[in-house]
Structures are given as structure tokens and as C-alpha cells.
Amino acid sequence: MFHVSDIPGKGKGVLAARDIKNLDPKEHVDRLALAIFETNAVSAGKDTVGIFPTMARLNHGCSSAFNVVYSWRNEHEGLFVHALKDIKKGQELLTTYTDTKRPREERRKLIPEDRAYLTQQYGFKCTCDVCALPDGLSQASDRRLSKISELYRKFATWGNMDIDGIQAINYVREIWEIEDEEGYWSERGQLAADAAWVAASHSDASAAQAWALKAAEWFTYEIGADTPQVRSLITVGDRPQSHNAWGTREKLEVGGPKY
Template structure:
């Protein structure tokens, strides 16, 4: 018998999911398919309407619904507390790199819902974009990962920059990554509080130049923690 695990069954609502607890005694594909048979037909259809990649090329999806369900799950599932879930509305959010994406999502354990937050002002009719990867990586690495993992070649506004502009963007993103790595040494005494706050300012400036704002909350909290630790 395989270890006990938690699976979250897809529902049509953006942030709610049904958690199934039990022993896994069959393959993941069979378990997911069985779980789908227990939901309303409209919910099940919404799940099967989602896109997927890495389906076995020697199989026909219509003849192998279990494998198709597994491919959809592997392509669209996100962490949800101690479990993993597929949220059909959120799963339809497309990807954007660094300054291109405008929303992020997080799981609220106390409410058992997935919430999508805006990172910046969004105009009516503007597409909501999240990110599927660490967008501080260089363009070539981002594109390679996205093509291998999700099956598409990224043409977001950041990846579509001219080569010269892209090199400048990559340089800023690498500098941000390096500064975060340096900042992390404050916790082990590698740098003092004054330098740590200086690094926060440098990161903030670079992120302003790049339009990369998804980590502002974390950065503000880190700065407050450093300041409080050196308040004396």
C-alpha cells in the first residue's frame, strides 16, 4: 500500500477545492480519474477543458482518459497548503516574465481558498498574467524552461524586447538575484545591519527600473526585521 497523501479535487470556483483524504492503492492517473467521477459533470468538463503537455505520444487522449487527467493535473496543479490542487479559473492565467506579469496567487489555509492578488493597477480588459517560473533568470533560460515544462516559446513583452534591451533586463535581474543572495548572509552574520539596509535600497531601485514588483512585500518585511533587530 502506498503512503497516505492528500489530493485536492478541482472545482469551478477560483479559490475553493475539495480535499480528498485516503490511501492511494492505485496509480495516480486512476486516482485522479476516480476523483473526477465523483464531481458534477460540469465541474468535470471544466477540468478536461484545461490544456496539458507531455501526454504520451503513442496514446490517443480520447482512449486514455486517466492518462489525460494525469497530464492535465501535472500541467495545472499548484500547491495548496499541505495538498495540491487544480483551480480551473486560475489555471487559465497565462504567463508573463518579470515586469510582464501583474498578479500572483496564494493559498489561504484558514479559508481553504486560493486567492489571486493584483501587483499593480490593471486596466479594464487587460489580460491577467501570472508567472510559471523564476523570472529573475536570463531570457534564454526562462524560455528553455517554459518550452520544456509547458510546451510554449515565451513571447511576453519582456521576452520580446530587442536583444540590447533584453541584455540590460537580464543584467538587472541578475543583479537583483545577487543582491538577494548577499542580503541572506545577514542572518548568519555575514553582513551588518547597515549593509543589509543598503542592499534593500539597491534591490528596490533595480526593481523599480525593471518594473519587477512581485517581491515588494517580502522586501519590506525583511527591511523591517533588520531595522527592528538593530533598534538599539
């Protein structure tokens, strides 16, 4: 990169042996490697992350634009990608890099800094089908996404006994309905599993059974049929009283899914 040479009128000095750019990557290999790792690493089990070259090629889509999700399987020591929706030949597979249950401007900006989140973290501005919607359609999508987030927060208050089981299940049903309208199908396995927990807590056997089987169906899409979560939920579907939360709240008919 450089060498010591005689310089007329100065004695010896250091001369560049090649062109050197400011912050030359060759001199910052560790920093560059860390940046690549931070941009592409995904969870690979408890307290572990990894780099998966093929999976790292999955581009991002917001809300209804992404069509695949990924999860780490400890028993197989591998990362699995599952289709959430039917994908036609030649169609791009898209996953999501961030919480997309937020309005477009919040997805694009990192609060409180007025900077684009995806640009800052990943080096691009999202132009997925949802972000590219005309303003009127985008605003309608934003209202749905904001409502979904609000309902999730309200549903969570059941854990503090701020609402009863009937209201909690009504929130789940409303979330599901709005997600259908938005085309947002992610996290439904966990949502239905949480509803099964509510139903089992209130000793509503038929509702616990129905929600458990609904959760098993959606977890099959999201993480695979041969997973502990699905097997456990099928067991609850067969014997609702086997749920760990059974009978921990007052007996109440909370109701099952409507779809």
C-alpha cells in the same frame, strides 16, 4: 476497440474495431489526467495542491510583464488573485509560472539541458512583452534581473553574520531601486518584512517600524489586507519592540526605506 475474428489462412486473429492511433489517449486516461494535473496544479495550503479552472486560464508573463499574483487562504479555503499593478479594461491578466529574476536565455532554457523550460514544462515558448524585447533592451533587462538576484544572495548572508545590518539594509534598498527601474514588483512584502526583521534584531525601532509598515502595504497588494501577515506587521509598526527578533543582535541604526 478490437475483436477476435476468423482470418483466412490463419485461423482466428484480432482485428481493430475502429481506427487506433499510437498512444491513443482513450487508453492512457490516467497518464493524461496526471499530465493535466501536473501542468495546472497550484499550492492549496500545507502539503496540498489543487486545480482551479478559472485561475488555470491565467497566462504567464516574465519579470515586469506579469501583473497579478495568487495565494491560498486557509481561513477562506480559497485561492485569491491580487493585482500587483493597475490593470486597464481589456488588458490581459498575467501571472508567473517560474522564477523570472533570471536573464531571458536562462528563463527559456533548463540548465543543464539545452531545452526551453517553459516549453518543456508547460508546452509553450514565452512571447511576453519582456521576452519579446529587442536585443538591446533585453540585455539591459537581463543585467537588472541578474543584479537583483545577486543582491538577494548577498542580503541572505546577514543570516550567517557575514555582513552587518547596515549593509543588509543597503542591499534591500538597492534591490528596491533596481526593481523599480525594471518594473518588477513581486515579493516586495516579504523583502520589506525581512528588512524589518534585520532592523528589529539590531534594536532600531524607527527602522523596524518603517519597514514593517512598508511590508504591510505590499503584503496587502499581494495577499490581502485581512491576512495574519498584515495584522502582525501592523502590530510591529505600532510596537517595534514586540517583534520576535527584537534585540537579538548588537544595537545598530540600520535605517529605514527611502521610498
